Every structure is written in C-alpha cells, then in structure tokens.
Amino acid sequence: MTNSTANHSTITNQLKATKVSPLESKDSNKNEILNSFKAGKLRKNAKHKIAALLSVATCITLQTQSMGLDDCFDYNEPKVIDIVEFWAWYEQKYNNLDIYINAYDGVVTQVTFSDCPYHFSNDVVLTFDVIDETVTNENIDVIEPIILADLSGINMDVLDDMPIKNIEIIWSESNYFTDGEILTLEQYDSKSMIEALEIGRGKGYAKTKINIHLANGEVIEHRHDIDADYPTLTIDLAHCGGKAIQIIVKPLFTYEQVKQALDAGYVSPLNHDGKQPEPTPTNDKNCRSVVSFGDYKDRIESKRERLESRAEKASQQSNSYYLSSKNLADMIPFGQPILVGHHSEGKARRHADKIFNDMGKSVAAGKKAEYLENKAANLGKNGIASDDPEAIQKLKSKLAALESAQEKMKAANKVIKSKHMTNSDKIEYLITTLKFSDKQANELLEGDFCGRVGFASYTLTNNNANIRQTKQRLEELEVMHNQEPLSDSGEIEGLSWSLYEEDGRIKFSFDGKPSEAVRNVLKSNGFKWSRYSMAWVRKITANAVFSTKRMIPDLK
Structure with a gap:
C-alpha cells in the first residue's frame, strides 16, 4: 500500500491523501491487459488502469531534459525506475500530466507520461514485451505445389504449319525477358516455365508481346x-489454334522502286497505291473560278x-x-519652368499640352505606318486564299509535301528504331536515302529532351491532322470553284438590289441607302x-456562299 495525493475539484482546492492498491500481475493475464486498451490519451486519474499497465510493464524509464549553456534543451541519460519511484513522480507531476498510449494491431506497445505538452518535457515511458501465442499446425498455411499445364489433349497440327526460326521480345512484364532479346523456341519456353512457376494459377499473368x-x-x-495454364509458347499457340495470330505482311521496296513510284505520282509506295487526288475537271465555262475570281495577282498588287x-x-x-x-519644345529654354501667376502661364501650359499631344499623335501614326507596311509586305503570303483561281493546284502541292514528309518521317523512325543496324549505318541511310543532313541525322539518333529518338509520335499525329484538313479543304474548294456564281435581284423597302460576284467577292448593290434593319442583316452575315x-x-x-443563299429570302 502506498500513500498519494490527488487534486480534487473542490472550492478549497486542497490536496487530500488517497490510498491506491496496485494490481498484481499474477491476477491478470498480460496479453488480456494489453489488448484491453486503445491507442490515444488516457485519463490521468485512471489509477486502476495505470496500475494494471505498471504490473505488466517490462521497463519503466524516466527521460529528462536540461538546458545547456546554448539555451537549448538536451536529453539526459535515461534512468530506469521502479513502481514506487514512478508513483512518487506521478504525484509530483499530476497537475500537468498527459498520458499517451501507442498501440499496434490492437496491442499496447508503449505508454508515455508527459508533464508538459512541449518538446522540453520530462517523460516516463512504459514498454512491454508481447507474449506470442503458441504456433499450432492450424496457423500454418499449406502451400500446394504448382502443376503446370502440359501438351496432353492439345491439337498440335497448327504448329506443323509454323516452322519457328526465332522469337523477338518486344516487351514483357516478366523479369526473365529483355526487350529486343532474340531467343529460340526452346530458350523462350524454358524461361516462361520459370515465370509460370512463380506466378502460379489464378493469380494473374505476365503479359509478353x-x-x-x-x-x-x-x-x-x-x-x-504467361501463367500455370499457359506456361510455354508452344502450349499457348496450340490453344490459339491460329485464330488469334496476326501475320504482319511488310512489302519490301528498294530505293529505286520508291523513287520510280514517287516520280509516277504515287502518294505512298510503301503502304498503298493511291495517287494524288486530281481536281474535278471544269466542264462549265460559266463556273465561279472562270467568272468570279478575275485576275487574282492583279488584285493582290492593287491592294x-x-x-x-x-x-x-x-x-x-x-x-x-x-x-x-519639336519646334514648340525648341522655343522654350531648357529648364524653363511655368511661371505661376505670370501673364505667360496660360500660353506656357497650352504649349506644353500641344507638345505632349503632338508627340503622342506622332507615335500613333508611326505605329500605324509600320502596321500597314508589314501588311503590304505579307499580302498574299499567308496561306492559300479561297478566291485564288490556282488555290486547288496550290493545295495539291501542299498535300503532296505533307504526305511526302509523313512517309519520310515514318521511314526514318523505322530505320532509327531498327535493332539490326549500327548507328553509323543508320546515319548513312538517313543521309543518302532519305536526304537528311548530317546534323539532322545525328540529332534524330541522339533524341530530344525526353529521350525520344527519331520523330516524336505527336509530330506524326499533327502532320497527319494537317493532311486530313488539307484534303477536306481541297474537296470543298473543288466544289465551290466549279459552281455557278451567285446572281439574283430583288426589292426591299422600295430599294432595288442586285447580287453578283466580282473580283473574288460576293457583292450586294442597292440603288440607295438601305435602312438600318437591312444593314444589320448584311452585317450579321459578314458583309461590309x-x-x-x-x-x-x-x-x-x-x-460566304452558304450565308448568302440563306439571307436572300430575307431581302425579298
């Protein structure tokens, strides 16, 4: 029995003696006690629970700190204390005491008694050794041996028509294979069997391309x-029966054959025999390209x-x-201030405002002149205009260049990523056959900042999108150029109007000024x-043609 004091919440707030009988460890099972607590804080007045923890504690350690000459708190050497010393420390630090329980898998592993919530506290730490339960045969997992599938009951006829020379690993989730590795069928099957034994059956598989x-x-x-059901390629191919096998047919062309095909007008001799699309022949002399567009070059020069x-x-x-x-500024002596109150003050201020405003107008006019000069210099150079009579031929040339670049990039990537050529052979092929410069060939082999060698996939994707867009526009212009020009007339609000096409423009001419409502209709349809x-x-x-046809009924 030990005497202790407890702080009761009374009006006088006096300390009174209490008597505590700690639990003996022989009266409780150690694991039951440690399993009965949860991680978190424990009430500091729960003395029966504290006594139970003390009874099963392996070690009681007092950890103190002291301030050094550098005004920093340093840990002192931990001190092992007994239960009597603990209760004495407990009664002394009771007012500021916090108790923290640490648990793992529902079992208490450590209890910390801290006299301060900050880092310079003095702590008592209880540690415990958990008694392991007796291991029985019921707790032991019995691992059944893995039996790999064999060739019994499998039709092997499909393999008779497939004399395999070697196997190239493209990629694999198995660590037994390396990307780009070349193996015989026996070597591949031996490695895949090892992987199948590790994976087992019903626990996933190692995908291998x-x-x-x-x-x-x-x-x-x-x-x-690869798994226990399909441990080897032989078994896998026999199960497939040839149904899931895709034979890659890659026609081979010499450089001379490719050059002859390109000279003959074929788009891609490596992939298909489609020639460049020819524009729809113009049979009508009254079509838009003949009547409406006029002299495009003369129009550009005039503009x-x-x-x-x-x-x-x-x-x-x-x-x-x-x-x-400048002339106004030169009239004023350098540093001459405005004489406030003098008869010249008003004129001086007007001169200052005019100097400022004229300089601002000069800058604005200069920027306008620069803008107009740039616009005149770039006129006719920004893309292919729809009102150009030669737009279709220009689009054909653009399409041919895009498709040629696409095939050139694909051919370069095929060579660069080949595993059967040395870098020197690749550079020579890129320079001599594909007509890349020496600098370009080396840059393609070195790769970009992401380590991608050759042309990145987004380059091919973007170029292919430009090809589709150019083809679509080519089809639209062929239809538009071969249509008859718009021509109509009518009357609205007492004004006669006529619709015609001239100099690449759709024009509405009125015999007077139309009303605001009519002008709004024209403006909303893009007319100026x-x-x-x-x-x-x-x-x-x-x-413009579509909008005009839709607008004509509103003007009648």
Whole structure:
C-alpha cells in the first residue's frame, strides 16, 4: 500500500491523501491487459488502469531534459525506475500530466507520461514485451505445389504449319525477358516455365508481346499471357489454334522502286497505291473560278499599292506631328519652368499640352505606318486564299509535301528504331536515302529532351491532322470553284438590289441607302460596305456562299 495525493475539484482546492492498491500481475493475464486498451490519451486519474499497465510493464524509464549553456534543451541519460519511484513522480507531476498510449494491431506497445505538452518535457515511458501465442499446425498455411499445364489433349497440327526460326521480345512484364532479346523456341519456353512457376494459377499473368519469325520470312505478332495454364509458347499457340495470330505482311521496296513510284505520282509506295487526288475537271465555262475570281495577282498588287500608299501617308503624318512638337519644345529654354501667376502661364501650359499631344499623335501614326507596311509586305503570303483561281493546284502541292514528309518521317523512325543496324549505318541511310543532313541525322539518333529518338509520335499525329484538313479543304474548294456564281435581284423597302460576284467577292448593290434593319442583316452575315466598289461585299468562301443563299429570302 502506498500513500498519494490527488487534486480534487473542490472550492478549497486542497490536496487530500488517497490510498491506491496496485494490481498484481499474477491476477491478470498480460496479453488480456494489453489488448484491453486503445491507442490515444488516457485519463490521468485512471489509477486502476495505470496500475494494471505498471504490473505488466517490462521497463519503466524516466527521460529528462536540461538546458545547456546554448539555451537549448538536451536529453539526459535515461534512468530506469521502479513502481514506487514512478508513483512518487506521478504525484509530483499530476497537475500537468498527459498520458499517451501507442498501440499496434490492437496491442499496447508503449505508454508515455508527459508533464508538459512541449518538446522540453520530462517523460516516463512504459514498454512491454508481447507474449506470442503458441504456433499450432492450424496457423500454418499449406502451400500446394504448382502443376503446370502440359501438351496432353492439345491439337498440335497448327504448329506443323509454323516452322519457328526465332522469337523477338518486344516487351514483357516478366523479369526473365529483355526487350529486343532474340531467343529460340526452346530458350523462350524454358524461361516462361520459370515465370509460370512463380506466378502460379489464378493469380494473374505476365503479359509478353513478341514477334515470331518463321522460316519462310513471315513475322507473326503475338501476345503470350504467361501463367500455370499457359506456361510455354508452344502450349499457348496450340490453344490459339491460329485464330488469334496476326501475320504482319511488310512489302519490301528498294530505293529505286520508291523513287520510280514517287516520280509516277504515287502518294505512298510503301503502304498503298493511291495517287494524288486530281481536281474535278471544269466542264462549265460559266463556273465561279472562270467568272468570279478575275485576275487574282492583279488584285493582290492593287491592294498592296493601296496599303503602301496609306502607310506612306501615315508616315508623313508622323513626321509632321513630330516636327510640330519639336519646334514648340525648341522655343522654350531648357529648364524653363511655368511661371505661376505670370501673364505667360496660360500660353506656357497650352504649349506644353500641344507638345505632349503632338508627340503622342506622332507615335500613333508611326505605329500605324509600320502596321500597314508589314501588311503590304505579307499580302498574299499567308496561306492559300479561297478566291485564288490556282488555290486547288496550290493545295495539291501542299498535300503532296505533307504526305511526302509523313512517309519520310515514318521511314526514318523505322530505320532509327531498327535493332539490326549500327548507328553509323543508320546515319548513312538517313543521309543518302532519305536526304537528311548530317546534323539532322545525328540529332534524330541522339533524341530530344525526353529521350525520344527519331520523330516524336505527336509530330506524326499533327502532320497527319494537317493532311486530313488539307484534303477536306481541297474537296470543298473543288466544289465551290466549279459552281455557278451567285446572281439574283430583288426589292426591299422600295430599294432595288442586285447580287453578283466580282473580283473574288460576293457583292450586294442597292440603288440607295438601305435602312438600318437591312444593314444589320448584311452585317450579321459578314458583309461590309466598300466605298471602292460602292457595294456591300464579302470574300467568296464556302461559308460566304452558304450565308448568302440563306439571307436572300430575307431581302425579298
């Protein structure tokens, strides 16, 4: 029996003596006690529970800290104490005591008594040794031996027609295979059997992608899912029965054959025999490309001259405003302030404002002149215009270049990723056959910042998208160029109008100024007033033709 004091919540807040009878360890089972607690905090006045933990504790350690000369707290040497010393420390630190229980798998592993919530606390730590339960035969998992599938009951006729020369590993989830490895059938089956023994049956499989090279030169692409049911490729192929096997037919061409095919107008002699699409022949002399487009080059030159004239005018205005601002500024002596209250104050302020405004106008006019000059210089160079009579031929040339680049990139990737050529052979082939420069060939072999050698997949994807887009636009322009030009007339709100096509533009001409409602209809359909043509105009495109046809009923 030990005497202790407890802090009772009373008005006088006086300490009174209490008597505690700690539990003896012989009266409780150790594992039952340790299993009866949960991880977390324990009430500091739960003395019966604390006594139970003390009775089964393996070690009671007092960990203290002291402040050094550097004003930092350092841990002192841990001290092992007994139960009597613990209760004395417990009564002394009771007011600020926190108790934390650590548990693992529902069993208490450590109990910490801390007299301060901060890092410089003094702690008592209880540790425990858990008694392991007796291991019985019921707790031992019996591992059944893995029996691999064999060839009994399997039809082997399919393998008679497939004399296998070797097997190329494309990729595999098994650690026994290496990407790009070349094996005989016996070598492959021996490795796959080891993998099947490790995986077992019903616990997944190791996916392996392979190329099977036959004696006749054909290549079979196949995926072998290795497990106990399909431990070898022989068994897997026999089960497939040839149904899931895809034979890769790769026609081989010499460089001379490829060059002859390209010269003959074929798009891709490596993949198909499709020639470049020819435009729909023009049978009608009254079609849009003959009547409506006029002289495209002359139209471009006229527009360039107008832009250059406007740019020159803006440049002259910029110089004029600059000289005006400079001359006014030169009239004022350097550093001359505005004399506040003097009769010259008003004029001085007006001069200052005019200097500032003229310089701003000069800068704005200069930027306008630069914009117009750039626009004139790039006129006719930004893509293929729909109102160009030669647009179809230009699109054909663009399509041929894109498809040629696509095949060139695919051929380069095939060579670069080949495992049967040295780097020097690859560079020589890229330079001599595919006409890459020496720098380009070396850069393709070195790879980009992500380590991708050759042309990245996104490059081929983007170029292929451009090919599809160009083909689609080519089809649309063929239809549009071979249509008859729009021509109509009518009357609305007392005004007569006529619709016609001229100089690559769809034009609406009125014999007077249309009302605001009519003008809004024209504007909402993309038409703008042209003072040069004295008509409402819009460039001829497929969308413009569609919008105009839809708008005509609203003007009648």
